[in-house]
Amino acid sequence: xxxxxxxxxxxxxxxxxxxxxxxxxxxxxxxxxxxxxxxxxxxxxxxxxxxxxxxxxxxxxxxxxxxxxxxxxxxxxxxxxxxxxxxxxxxxxxxxxxxxxxxxxxxxxxxxxxxxxxxxxxxxxxxxxxxxxxxxxxxxxxxxxxxxxxxxxxxxxxxxxxxxxxxxxxxxxxxxxxxxxxxxxxxxxxxxxxxxxxxxxxxxxxxxxxxxxxxxxxxxxxxxxxxxxxxxxxxxxxxxxxxxxxxx
Amino acid sequence: xxxxxxxxxxxxxxxxxxxxxxxxxxxxxxxxxxxxxxxxxxxxxxxxxxxxxxxxxxxxxxxxxxxxxxxxxxxxxxxxxxxxxxxxxxxxxxxxxxxxxxxxxxxxxxxxxxxxxxxxxxxxxxxxxxxxxxxxxxxxxxxxxxxxxxxxxxxxxxxxxxxxxxxxxxxxxxxxxxxxxxxxxxxxxxxxxxxxxxxxxxxxxxxxxxxxxxxxxxxxxxxxxxxxxxxxxxxxxxxxxxxx
Numbered sequence: 284x285x286x287x288x289x290x291x292x293x294x295x296x297x298x299x300x301x302x303x304x305x306x307x308x309x310x311x312x313x314x315x316x317x318x319x320x321x322x323x324x325x326x327x328x329x330x331x332x333x334x335x336x337x338x339x340x341x342x343x344x345x346x347x348x349x350x351x352x353x354x355x356x357x358x359x360x361x362x363x364x365x366x367x368x369x370x371x372x373x374x375x376x377x378x379x380x381x382x383x384x385x386x387x388x389x390x391x392x393x394x395x396x397x398x399x400x401x402x403x404x405x406x407x408x409x410x411x412x413x414x415x416x417x418x419x420x421x422x423x424x425x426x427x428x429x430x431x432x433x434x435x436x437x438x439x440x441x442x443x444x445x446x447x448x449x450x451x452x453x454x455x456x457x458x459x460x461x462x463x464x465x466x467x468x469x470x471x472x473x474x475x476x477x478x479x480x481x482x483x484x485x486x487x488x489x490x491x492x493x494x495x496x497x498x499x500x501x502x503x504x505x506x507x508x509x510x511x512x513x514x515x516x517x518x519x520x521x522x523x524x525x526x527x528x529x530x531x
Numbered sequence: 532x533x534x535x536x537x538x539x540x541x542x543x544x545x546x547x548x549x550x551x552x553x554x555x556x557x558x559x560x561x562x563x564x565x566x567x568x569x570x571x572x573x574x575x576x577x578x579x580x581x582x583x584x585x586x587x588x589x590x591x592x593x594x595x596x597x598x599x600x601x602x603x604x605x606x607x608x609x610x611x612x613x614x615x616x617x618x619x620x621x622x623x624x625x626x627x628x629x630x631x632x633x634x635x636x637x638x639x640x641x642x643x644x645x646x647x648x649x650x651x652x653x654x655x656x657x658x659x660x661x662x663x664x665x666x667x668x669x670x671x672x673x674x675x676x677x678x679x680x681x682x683x684x685x686x687x688x689x690x691x692x693x694x695x696x697x698x699x700x701x702x703x704x705x706x707x708x709x710x711x712x713x714x715x716x717x718x719x720x721x722x723x724x725x726x727x728x729x730x731x732x733x734x735x736x737x738x739x740x741x742x743x744x745x746x747x748x749x750x751x752x753x754x755x756x757x758x759x760x761x762x763x764x765x766x767x768x769x770x771x772x773x774x775x
Contacts, residue, residue, distance in 0.1 A: 294667060297663060297666075297667055298667075300663070301660055301663050301664065304656055304659065304660050304663075305660060308650075308652075308656065308657070308660075308689050308693075309650045309689045309690060310689050310690050310693050311690050389694060389698070389748075389752075392690075392694070393689065393690035393691070393692075393693030393694050393697070394660065394661075394664065394693055394697065395664075395697070396664075397667075
């Protein structure tokens, strides 16, 4: 897992700069942003050595505050009674993906840092993709380098979904014929037991046809050329493209 | 005999009555027949930094008693950080008129121990951070800084002062084309706490338009850490004691 907050987009760089300035000050910071925008990593940039605790664990927060001067509280919105928090002489950095009552913010936090979703920080995407790809290679113990240009990066849940896209792409890249056959067998076995159909062979033929035609169209472009390469009639190919709903 | 010489001729336990006026917490002005200032005490001198003295000569003429004598009128008045609940206007001849303004009681007096418990702070860093955050919100606004570079580190509640700055910048919306932050030493003005005197610095943030609905909250938050506030339609200023 990437352990530092990576910033290339202007807004991210500005926030990271601010986080480093705040590091040396006795200021409580609230970091807001959707899931997967890097809130916890940013909190670590400010308090690298502090313990981290979830807002839902009010008792643990109380105990930790007795023992230490600084604390990271994740999911601060989950804290049931923020008014009971005693921060005299203590310092917290809190994160939240949800909206917090402004009076609570005003009571505790000298500064709020708002992290934008990754779709609004496009310059950060290649930097994060490289970091996740390196991490995935280490975790999955594979050697091949992923061509990130051709990977569809799902940013719907920010870095979380993006990381999943990269792991999937790397796994797919590493699949050979035997893994593919084993995977197909496993999938079809499940389908055979679940299916009520009496035409199973034809029902699942798309699993072969569709990737073959899609790969062929990407490779050769024209249906005419592809039909001759595949050795099937041009009209048959056109019909299959239509039936399979392949966009061309 | 002029009003001034009248005061000086009155002894009080061997002292001088004029000093009682001079050091009065309440501002006191004496104007001549054409509205010129004949005398003003220290508190009035401070007040005149916030409001032209003509305001007070006009006020004196408007609220003077019909005939020679003294008249007290209760009314709320506020000029800058000063607020008053009553005035007394007096005149004994045609050539002089005096006005005394009664200051509304201020909040609790801070303790020196509390002021000294705050963290030693580089005030430029705190302001820079809050300007950076305001910039991220107001991407179309040009930010200008005029900072006196000679302000040393001093003791300040960093978290609370940052709250004040954040809310101060939040009063300026995207309709401001420029936002200027001035940081300077306030010469000749001090915060007196338990016999100690602290110089003041002033942070003035000015733009073209400002939402004043949060001013009371900012004033209250600032008061909690002994910071004075002064609000205008398009600017606000914070007076911060330099506790060392």
